[in-house]
Amino acid sequence: MDSPFSEYLQARRAEVEAALTAALPTPPECPAVVADAMRYSVTAGGKRLRPILCLAAAEAVGGDRSLALPAACAIELIHTYSLIHDDLPAMDNDTMRRGRPTLHVVVGEAMAILAGDGLLTEAFALLTRAPETNDPAVVVRTLRVAGVVAAAAGATGMVGGQALDLAGSRMPSGVRSGAAPLDADGLRVMHSKKTGALIRAAAVAGAIIGGASDAAVERVDAAAGDFGLAFQIVDDILDVEGDSAGLGKTPGKDAAAGKPTYPALFGLDAARTMAAECLQRAERALGGAGLAESRLMDIGRWIVTRSN
């Protein structure tokens, strides 16, 4: 597949990966033991969906993509930290991620916890770096974006979603929440926080930095909300259908762990239909701001048709 969109993805991914590497702290200011741990996880690859979505949103609204690069990288650092902490023995106890041993397997639990803490904090160092211009509007936007990302990543967003996920299933540490397994509504709320909030923040951050009107930011937010839901539904489908090599992790793990999934609750066909409907709603939302013909929609289609 050598279509223009796959070239676009490749180019943005290369930009993001170069900027991520440059953004990580290094010795001597940063002790090597934690710098190496952070780098191990950040350079482990991955789709780079969130930062690319952020860049594409900035472009779609007519902004300068390069101004969104720090926020795009910050959001990927937050995503990476969340994977490190989710993989810990006390959480999901995952030993493989993106085809490599997870960080705690390589450096021990303590350093993995710290590397995650370091990445989360570094993300906010990036988000609050003073812009090169003194233009008050740009400074206000920078602060606004940092606030949007903080709200999405915190206990009312991503962290809260992981807490609901843990509470809805048996905790590996042997602590039982006593809560009933999640139903369809509970599953939607959990995922809207756990994965949806940061995906939305990525798109919203790009749109704000790109100078979008409040109305356009709202449209982008709504579309990204549907992208996030579609992303999760497809993740669940791939967990049923995928093979270990393509996924870089063990398929069937969620089902085996008794975690609720979209295919388990609705069946595979209905889950596929739901993902397609997400895409249609997103297209309508973006269309209302004249953004349906943009890389944003291409990213939505990629989310639904991806195989890993």
Place this chain on the structure above:
Amino acid sequence: MDSPFSEYLQARRAEVEAALTAALPTPPECPAVVADAMRYSVTAGGKRLRPILCLAAAEAVGGDRSLALPAACAIELIHTYSLIHDDLPAMDNDTMRRGRPTLHVVVGEAMAILAGDGLLTEAFALLTRAPETNDPAVVVRTLRVAGVVAAAAGATGMVGGQALDLAGSRMPSGVRSGAAPLDADGLRVMHSKKTGALIRAAAVAGAIIGGASDAAVERVDAAAGDFGLAFQIVDDILDVEGDSAGLGKTPGKDAAAGKPTYPALFGLDAARTMAAECLQRAERALGGAGLAESRLMDIGRWIVTRSN
């Protein structure tokens, strides 16, 4: 002791505790399971040294103390998250803190990790909240303070200090770093990151929000660096001399764990002299900006004379 300074401390502590409680996310936006865990640790008491230092710095430079309250609370949330993560079984494996069971003992490791993550993120939500004024200078200051705190809390600061601490002693998880025990220089660097960086950031944040000149901010930073060193030396002395009831934790624990301490390296008398010298240097630094007669110096004296 009913001197005016003890009344000042009590009044500031009450302000900070009310603002901390108000700043924490609540259900239904935040799942109760993680909201409760965050609140357990934030309301566990403690000296509130960092937020009071932040408020005192804002006042000392002639600023409005109430404008510094969000940053003061954010820094206390960061301090609280660092204690939660440091207490984890994979780290220091502490079961008592401030006279109560540590969070992981109460809610399990997974939820304790998440509560820490949530508090760290919430801190940046507070730091990046849009100021009530549109004054560009205030917006620039807000962004600057958030950046200062991020740098102090991250892998080049507090997180890096904890990594050095772990690497310099045997890791509880059984992973050995292979590094030699810390010598006097190594101990100084480790503490300057692990506790010093955030104490400095607290004072610097207050000074910036209070509208101090760059020269005055530098003086406050230097003094707070000495406060931080004195704080650590006194902590080590109290670990040798203190009693469990006053400290709210087990005394002698650091020495038993083979962790390097100031009394162990230099002897108790020399350690006491070093703390007194810190105070003198801080007074000279503050004097250079006309700030020696301020609550800041009172806080320095409190740090050295405290018994818990």
